[in-house]
Amino acid sequence: MVKRQLLYKEWKQSELTFILVVLVAVLATPFLVLMEYSSFQKCLNNIWCVVDTPRFSYNFMKDAFLSLSWLMGILFAVIQFGFERNKGQMDFTLSLPFSRSTIYHTKFFLGAGIIAIVHVASYVLTYLLILGLNPLETPGFNSSYLFALVSSLMIYSLFFAAGTLTGSAISQAIVAFSTAILPFLVIGLPIVHLDFIMKTSGIWVDKNFFTYWIEPISPITYIIPGQFQYAYPIWFTGEGFIIPIVMMVLFYLIGLFSFIKHPNERNGRFFLHQTIDRPIQIMVILFGVLGFGWAGFTSDNSIFGYVVGMLIGGIVGALTSYLLIYRKR
Structure with missing residues (x-):
């Protein structure tokens, strides 16, 4: 299912990016904890600085890395599909003596594996740091790391699946974001x-x-820091964990089916599958009509504004969908 030679090729293809991201991401939270601790110690030694307690504490629910770790999933998925197609390397990859399912699983294993390793390594380093600093409180330590891992893998699966459906990095990002909302x-x-x-x-x-x-x-919900995810415990009993896991598996299966079935001859098109061009265009027009119609009504609370907004939305949706879907890049 995962071939070592192909895995090595995928790694070497973006080796520098992977290494830099891993180094920064693994050290991000321990570094932030140390910086916070250093600031706390300076405050203790400053008579003009007021602290609530003489013991240091760190709130992991507000940690920058844990709140933005899903960016790794976007970066890796776009590198593995969008950028590879933009550079014309996907045709070479598909010409190798490996089945499409093997290529798909190898790519996914590499990206998801790096994301998991980053979170685990960061967790271990931060845990050792906590043992050394012995803070008074560390709210959200376990649950924040776990949710960051789950949400990062879900976002990675979403953009990964979008990459199997589209012919460029921009198309991949647009489809993934549209799916998120x-x-x-x-x-x-x-x-x-x-x-x-x-x-x-x-x-x-x-x-x-x-x-x-x-x-x-809605996948977009799980990339917004401080939404509702921290209300759930560390174990997998609430939708805060179960739903993104289900979505991750769903996106994974969609991507697998699409990658196995997609045609090579439409590289550079917005969608690789020609059969979904028209349905997506119709959906864009409908969303434009509904969205602009509601905006027109709320602007002056009149039926006239509602109708005008729907007409404008239909025109904007038709033009946008045509320029995006039917023009080759």
Whole structure:
């Protein structure tokens, strides 16, 4: 399933980037803890500085690396697919004596493996540092690391799958980001319009509905620091962990199917599969109509603004979808 020769080739192809990212990411949180500890010690020695407690503490829920570690998933996936297609290297990779499933699994194993190693290594170093510094509190240490790992792998799977569907790095990023907010577009926009048409005074757009039904199934939610993920314990009993794991597996399977079936002759196109060009264009136009229609209504609270907004949205959606999907890069 994973070939050593192919794994070596994939590593050497972006070796410097992988090494730099690993070094920075592994040392990021320990470095931030040390910096915070150093500042705390200086504050203790400064009579003008006021501290709440004479004991040092560090809140991992606000750690910059753990909040942004999902960027690794985006970077690795774009390097492995988008940049490789932009440079014309994908055709060479597919010409090697390996099956497409083997190539897919090897690429995924490399990217996901590096992400996992980074988080584990950072966790171990930070844990040893905590033992040495003996802080008073370390809220969110275990759960923050675990959620950062799960969300990073989920985002990596999302962009990885998008890379198997698209013909360039820009297309890959656009498709992945659109998928990340897709539940808001597919569920949220129609509900907003249903509320307007039926004049239900906001009953269909209740905040709790979005919080409990749409946000958990939206990948974009899991890359926003301090959203709702830290309310869940370290074990896998809440949707804060289960849902991103399910989405990760789903994106992985979508990417596998797409990569095995995709045609080579459409490299450079927005989508590699010609059959999905028209359905996606229709979806973009509909989202444009719904989005601009609602924006037009909220601007002046009139049916005229609603209709004008829908017309503008349809034109913008049609032009945008045509320029993105049907023009080769």
